[in-house]
Amino acid sequence: MSILVTGDTKVICQGITGSAGAFHTKGCLAYGTKMVGGVTPGKGGTKDPNGLPIFDTVAQAVEKTGASATMIFVPPPFAGDAVIEAAAAGIRVICCITEGIPTADMIRTKALLREYPDSALIGPNCPGVITPGKRISGEGAGAKFASGCKIGIMPGYIHMHRDDASTRKAVGIISRSGTLTYEAVWQCSSRGIGQSTCVGIGGDPVKGLNFIELLEMFNDDPDTDGVLMIGEIGGSDETEAGKWIRRHMNKPVAAFIAGQTAPKGKRMGHAGAIIGGADDTAAAKIKSLKADGVTVAASPAGMGEAMSRALGLN
Numbered sequence: 001m002s003i004l005v006t007g008d009t010k011v012i013c014q015g016i017t018g019s020a021g022a023f024h025t026k027g028c029l030a031y032g033t034k035m036v037g038g039v040t041p042g043k044g045g046t047k048d049p050n051g052l053p054i055f056d057t058v059a060q061a062v063e064k065t066g067a068s069a070t071m072i073f074v075p076p077p078f079a080g081d082a083v084i085e086a087a088a089a090g091i092r093v094i095c096c097i098t099e100g101i102p103t104a105d106m107i108r109t110k111a112l113l114r115e116y117p118d119s120a121l122i123g124p125n126c127p128g129v130i131t132p133g134k135r136i137s138g139e140g141a142g143a144k145f146a147s148g149c150k151i152g153i154m155p156g157y158i159h160m161h162r163d164d165a166s167t168r169k170a171v172g173i174i175s176r177s178g179t180l181t182y183e184a185v186w187q188c189s190s191r192g193i194g195q196s197t198c199v200g201i202g203g204d205p206v207k208g209l210n211f212i213e214l215l216e217m218f219n220d221d222p223d224t225d226g227v228l229m230i231g232e233i234g235g236s237d238e239t240e241a242g243k244w245i246r247r248h249m250n251k252p253v254a255a256f257i258a259g260q261t262a263p264k265g266k267r268m269g270h271a272g273a274i275i276g277g278a279d280d281t282a283a284a285k286i287k288s289l290k291a292d293g294v295t296v297a298a299s300p301a302g303m304g305e306a307m308s309r310a311l312g313l314n
Contacts, residue, residue, distance in 0.1 A: 002131040002197040003172065003217040003224075004093050004120065005069055007147035012067040012091075013038040014058065014074055014082050016048055021073035024097075024153055026050060028071075031156040032133050032145050036065035058082075058089040069093040071128060071151045076100040079124060080109040087116035094208070095151045096123035106206035113208075121208025127178035127200035128152015132159035152200070153178070158186045159195055162223060166192030169311055172218035173198040174211055175230035176237075177258060180300060184228055184256070187304025193311070196224040203232065211241035219249055226252040228307045229294070231285060233259035238285045242292035252310035255289050256297040257282045 005011075011028065015021040016038025029035045029050055037053045044056030055061040058070065070091050074082040079098040086094045101124050113121060122129055133148020133156075143157045150156045162170035171188060173195055175181040181200050188195060199214055201207060211229060218224045227249075231238035238257060245253050260282040286296050297306035308314050 001221050001223040003214070003221055004122075004129055004197060004199065005131050005149040005151060007032070007131070007133060007149055008034070009069050009093070009149045010034050010036045010065060010067045011069045011071065011149070011151055012036060012058070012061045012065065014070055014072045014086065016040055016052070016054060017043055018073055020097075022048065024071070024073065025052070027156075028150050031150040032148050033150050036067050037061050058085045058091065062089045062091065067091065069151060070095065072096040072098055074098055076102070080105040083109050083121060084112050087113055087119035092119055093129070093151070094119055094121045095126070095128045096121065096208070097126060097128060097152050098123075099125035101125070101204070103204070103206055106204065110206060110208075122199060123202045123208060125204045126152070126202030126207075127154050127181060129197065129199045130154050130156065130159055131197045132156075132161045132195050134161045135164050154198065154200070155182060158182060158189055159198065160189040160193070162194040162196070165194035167194075167313060169225045169313070170194040170196040170223055171226045171228055171307055171311070172196050172214070172221070172224045173228045173230070174214045175200050176203045176232050177230055180230050180256070180258060183300055184230055184303045188228065188307055191304050191308050191313075193304070193307060193313070196221060205235065211237055212244045215241060215244060215249060215253075219251060224251065226254070226307065226311050228303060229253060229255040230303070231255065231257050233257070233282050234280050236280060239288045242289045242294055245294060246292040252295070252312075254295040254297065254303070254306040254310040256300060256303045256306070257285045257289070258300070
């Protein structure tokens with residue numbers, strides 16, 4: 001099993017005719033994702049270069065294709081409205097890849113999303129979500145997969161299905177950082193540890209699904225053996241997640257916190273990655289997570305080793 005998406009999930013792309021939307025739609029199709037269409041207002045009735053139908057609205061796309069998931073590559077001023085349009089049309093998994101959305105827009109969007117409790121938002125400013133498929137041929141970027149689902153911009157070929165893993169283990173990965181997500185996946189795959197689902201939650205201060213919601217999903221998933229959580233400076237999300245892990249998690253959790261050398265008051269890459277006080281430094285989060293029983297990697301190079309140690313594989 002997995003969380004959020006499976007190989008049967010039907011996916012559309014909002015902003016499919018833009019350069020980023022077109023490029024990543026092609027990549028998702030190549031991975032084996034069931035891409036069934038896209039949305040660009042004013043271009044309904046046409047097809048993209050892959051032969052996918054284009055619709056004027058998400059509601060039309062859902063009605064004609066049965067899509068239940070979307071990836072959004074809409075420009076920042078319109079991305080919040082695109083999220084709400086998807087939710088209103090009945091889309092259950094909304095991956096908003098767009099970065100640079102004004103915080104005020106996301107505050108409004110999250111408030112409106114309360115009217116659609118069956119829709120889950122991932123992002124914005126995130127790499128998306130992937131449930132790895134089984135490798136059927138090839139190696140590296142030319143590998144082919146079956147029964148997987150890649151939504152967004154993650155490099156599919158580095159991911160590993162449980163059946164391809166030498167350890168016969170699969171872990172869930174939750175990350176605020178896109179690049180560190182890929183590094184964590186590669187390290188786990190290199191150690192023969194598969195992944196059930198990987199979710200890039202994004203680094204913006206206002207976003208959709210966060211650590212605790214996803215930890216709960218992975219905790220309930222019978223095919224997830226553990227979780228690797230990647231956080232960073234700023235806010236209290238990781239600390240709160242640690243408290244939840246101590247009280248409720250029945251699977252091993254490893255973690256890495258980025259920004260250990262970040263100066264106070266300076267934003268480090270992500271809008272939400274800024275130290276505002278003593279409690280949101282990397283050192284404070286690491287100390288808190290360790291106290292809650294989480295295996296914490298000392299550096300990015302040790303994420304796979306920490307996950308392996310938490311699983312008892314070392």
